[in-house]
Amino acid sequence: MRTQDDSVPPRGPGGMSRSRLYPEVEPYTSGRLAVSPPHELYWEESGNPDGLPALFLHGGPGAGLTDAGRRFFDAAHYRIVAFDQRGAGRSTPHGELAGNDTAALIGDIETLRGDRGIDRWLVLGGSWGALLALAYAQAHPERCRALVLRGVFLGGREEVDWFLYGMRRFFPEAWRDFSGHLPAAERDGLLAGYHRRLVDPDPRIHMPAARAWSQYEAACSALVPRAETLGRYDDDKSALGLARIEAHYFANDCFLDEGALLAGTRRIADLPGVIVQGRYDMICPPGSAERLARAWPKARFDIVPDAGHSALERGIAAALVAATDRFKGLE
Secondary structure, eight states: OEEOOOSSOOBOGGGOBTTSOOOOOOOSEEEEEEOSTTOEEEEEEEEOTTSEEEEEEOOTTTTOOOGGGGGGSOTTTEEEEEEOOTTSTTSBSTTOOTTOSHHHHHHHHHHHHHHTTOSOEEEEEETHHHHHHHHHHHHOGGGEEEEEEESOOOOOHHHHHHHHTGGGGTOHHHHHHHHHTSOGGGTTOHHHHHHHHHTOSOHHHHHHHHHHHHHHHHHTSSSSOOHHHHTTTOSHHHHHHHHHHHHHHHHTGGGSOTTHHHHGGGGGTTSOEEEEEETTOSSSOHHHHHHHHHHOTTEEEEEETTOOSOTTSHHHHHHHHHHHHHGGGOO
């Protein structure tokens, strides 16, 4: 296990401080990919069309892509592929739950890989994206060159219960607002109460629930809250995509058997990886990352001592950039 002290930022290519993300880069191509009806996925590529292929998986589930996801990679070196998962971001239908499960998302990644003519790629994902990256790599280890995981979530009931109830120990005011959206009689069953409202077709019912859910998550996501984390889900579309799809997956145990991802590490035993974890991550506490690191000895485990959950926190961003730089020499 290693901890990262970013008080003196290491220097990257061309003297770039790794405490900063790579410069902004725009996609050079994008498109839509029809998968199982009714779903159609938005995808994009940026960086070097002839570079080392890398896949970025967004979190949530349901959060959708942001421009910052491209900036964990050196655009001169990597061919950066990203897509909005089912029901998220620019994929359609927005917020759709039918046919939206973990196995379907794994299949979508393979469909996208084949469509883009890629043989093997580096896969980077954080939070829910880390779970999806692990599940994909275990299903298709021959298609992965390496994994970079941030804020590990393994989909266990204990982790979901922590999100719903445990975080109130550290964010009592945020939890008070979150739980207070439901009548007192329903507060012992927050997930059921929220799920029922979020799948209701009436916007007068699902939108207030979506706002309350997404604001709770945003409030707890960084060690020191900042505008980019607190405002991530200010618009109704983003809030609904996150809250509805996240509640759907949580209510269905993330469509995984309990402990399946830890048991499946034997399938990626020879795959190199980096696990980046904020010491004070309240959304996905470090215990899951530590269990994964023990089960997967070939992965480097970097604990960032002064960070929470957000990928945009200084130390987390530095560690993710360092990890993708480390894997530039992959064959």
